[in-house]
Amino acid sequence: QSVLTQTPSVSGTPGQRVSISCTGSTSNIGAGYDVHWYQHLPGTAPKLLIFGNTNRPSGVSDRFSGSQSGTSASLAITGLRAEDEADYYCQTYDISLRDWVFGGGTKVTVL
């Protein structure tokens, strides 16, 4: 099991807003370590969506946004599209484990 907990799946219809949560602890997110988010389609290279809690790399749609508060972080997708159907992972550093850690992943389904 991961030290970062994510809801296994979320779904929405095209155009809707969905939110993915990532719950950590005082040894990772709560300790102030940046949270990063990745989009992954099986068989392809994972793609960096959000870095440093809230920042989008060049080329990433502004429909994706990140936030962080306390020991949790969230990724929001607005204007949901069929192409957003993928697995999403949060990631940060854990000072107790002295390791880079990932969430278990959330599968987004577009209905």
Next chain:
Amino acid sequence: QLQLQESGPGLVRPSATLSLTCTVSGVSLNTETYYWSWIRQAPGKPMEFIASILSTGSTFYSPSLQSRVTISADMSKNQFSLKLSSVTATDSAVYYCARRGIAAAGSPVFDAFDLWGQGTLVTVSS
């Protein structure tokens, strides 16, 4: 075009050493702004960080794997490699190579993994 490509055997015998190589295209390994890393994902498990190496030779290993892992880099070939010894079935996974920024060195993506390979499936079985 920026690209990372993993290569290596897809089947490894139990107790053997798993060896993988990542070939980097479009960017030089010889930078102090990024670590070059290995990450894996076993079926039904979260992604797991394995190791990172900097162009200076500085390395970082996951505490849970460091006794069995060696990461190295060949700047002349723009490649970096992973060796994982004494493998068991639990080491069966998709192995990814990736680039991780170093925030303190001015990485534009802080310390995120901003560039990934497609991954290579490694199965440990006799």
